[in-house]
Amino acid sequence: MTDKTSAVRVLDKGFVRLVDMMGGDRGVLDAARVCYASRTKGEAPDRKLICYLLKHSHLTPFEHAVFKFHVAAPIFVARQWFRHRFAAYNEISFRYTEVKDEFYVPKAWRAQDAVNKQGSAANAGLDHAGLSAKLSDQVRAALAAYREMLAAGVAREMARLVLPVNLYTQFYWTVNCRSLMNFVSLRADEHAQWEMQQYALALAGFFRRLMPWTWDAFMVHAWKGANPRLEAPDQP
Ligand SMILES: Cc1cc2nc3c(=O)[nH]c(=O)nc-3n(C[C@H](O)[C@H](O)[C@H](O)COP(=O)(O)OP(=O)(O)OC[C@H]3O[C@@H](n4cnc5c(N)ncnc54)[C@H](O)[C@@H]3O)c2cc1C
Numbered sequence: 369m370t371d372k373t374s375a376v377r378v379l380d381k382g383f384v385r386l387v388d389m390m391g392g393d394r395g396v397l398d399a400a401r402v403c404y405a406s407r408t409k410g411e412a413p414d415r416k417l418i419c420y421l422l423k424h425s426h427l428t429p430f431e432h433a434v435f436k437f438h439v440a441a442p443i444f445v446a447r448q449w450f451r452h453r454f455a456a457y458n459e460i461s462f463r464y465t466e467v468k469d470e471f472y473v474p475k476a477w478r479a480q481d482a483v484n485k486q487g488s489a490a491n492a493g494l495d496h497a498g499l500s501a502k503l504s505d506q507v508r509a510a511l512a513a514y515r516e517m518l519a520a521g522v523a524r525e526m527a528r529l530v531l532p533v534n535l536y537t538q539f540y541w542t543v544n545c546r547s548l549m550n551f552v553s554l555r556a557d558e559h560a561q562w563e564m565q566q567y568a569l570a571l572a573g574f575f576r577r578l579m580p581w582t583w584d585a586f587m588v589h590a591w592k593g594a595n596p597r598l599e600a601p602d603q604p
Contacts, residue, residue, distance in 0.1 A: 375438075376570045379563060381470050381536055382440045384570040386578075391433035393418065393581040396545065399429040415581050422582075422589040433545035433579060437571070442472040444533040445563050448555075454547035459539035463525040467514065470536040471507045473500050478562065487559065507532055548575060549586055557593030565595070572598055 375385035391399075397414050400421055401407060408414055421429055441449065450457060477494045481487035510530050517527035543551065548571065554560065555568035576583040587599070 374574075376573060378440075378566050378570050379442070379472055380475075381472065382442070382445075382567070383438075384567060384574070385438040386435065386574050387438050387540070388436040389434065389578060391545075393433070393579050395432040396421070396429045396579075396582060399432040400426070403429075411581075415585070418581050419585040419589060422585045427546045430546040430549065430582070431544040433582070434542060435545070435548060435574065435578075436540065436542045437574075438538070439541055439567070440470075440536050440538045441567060442534045442563065443537050445561075445567060446537050446539065447533070448561065448564050449541075449567070452543075452547065452551050454550070455541055455543040457539055457541060460537055462528045462537075463523075466518065466524060467511070467528060467531060467535060469511055471504075471511075471532070472534040472536065472563070473504055473507075474563075475500065484559070488562065503534070507534065545575070545579060545582060549590055552586075552598075553591055553593050556595050556598050558595050559593075569595070569597055 375383045377383050393414075394408075396418060397408060400417055421427070439446075439449075446459070475496065476490070477496050477499045478488035479491035479494060481489045510532055513530045514527050517530070518524065552568050552572050552575065555564050556572055558565070560568065575586075591598070
C-alpha cells in the first residue's frame with residue numbers, strides 16, 4: 369500500500385489515512401548533505417549517512433520529512449496521542465457538530481496486570497461477550513441522554529458532558545519524521561496501552577513503506593521498544 373491516500377483500518381471503527389507527505393528519505397538526505405555541501409552518492413552511501421545520523425543523534429535532518437494524517441480514534445486514545453507536543457493538531461469540534469453513534473467496543477477484555485500497575489494482560493476467564501454487551505448498553509444509554517438533552521434545547525457543548533471516552537473523535541495530525549520516530553518508539557512498544565499500540569503500528573506501516581531507508585536505520589539505531597509485530601521482517 370504505497371498510494372498516498374491509503375487508509376488503514378484500526379480497532380473496530382477507526383482509521384489512519386495518509387493525507388499528504390513531504391520529503392521522505394530524500395528530504396532527510398538533502399537536508400543532511402546541505403550541512404556538508406555534498407551531493408547524493410548512490411543508495412549505499414545514502415543509507416550509510418541515514419544510519420550515521422540516527423546513530424549519532426543528529427536528528428534535525430529528519431524534521432524535513434513530514435506526514436499529514438487523518439485519524440479516527442476513541443477519545444481515550446486521542447487523549448494519550450495529544451500528549452505528543454511536536455506535531456500540529458486539528459480536531460473535530462463537538463461544540464460545532466453533533467456526536468455520531470460511533471464508539472469503540474473491544475472484542476477481548478484484558479485483566480489488570482499483576483506486576484505493571486499501568487498494564488493489562490490477556491485473560492481467557494473474563495466474560496468477553498458479556499462485558500462488550502454491558503459497555504454497548506451503557507454507551508447507548510449515554511447517547512440517548514445526549515440526544516434528549518439536545519432535543520430539550522441544551523447546547524452541544526453541555527450535552528456532551530454525559531458522553532463516554534470510547535466515542536470516536538477525528539483529527540488531522542501533521543508530524544515530522546523525528547517526532548514520528550519518538551511516537552512509534554513510545555507507543556508501539558508493548559508497554560503502551562494496546563489500543564494505542566494499534567495506531568502506532570498503523571503509523572509505523574506508513575513510515576516503513578514511505579521511508580524505507582530511514583525505517584531500516586531506525587530499527588537498528590533508534591527503536592528501543594519491544595513489539596514482535598514491528599520487528600518481524602514483513603510486518604506491520
Ligand atoms: C507507556 C506510557 C505511559 C505514560 N504514562 C503517563 C502518565 O501516567 N501520566 C502522564 O502525564 N503521561 C504519561 N505518558 C505520557 C508521556 O509522559 C509523554 O507526555 C508522552 O509520551 C509524549 O512524549 P514526549 O514528551 O517524548 O513527546 P513530545 O511532546 O512530542 O516531545 C518530543 C521530545 O521533545 C522534547 N521536549 C518536548 N517538550 C519538552 C520540554 N518542555 N522540555 C524539554 N524537552 C522537551 C523531549 O526530548 C521529547 O521527548 C505516558 C507515555 C507512555 C508511552
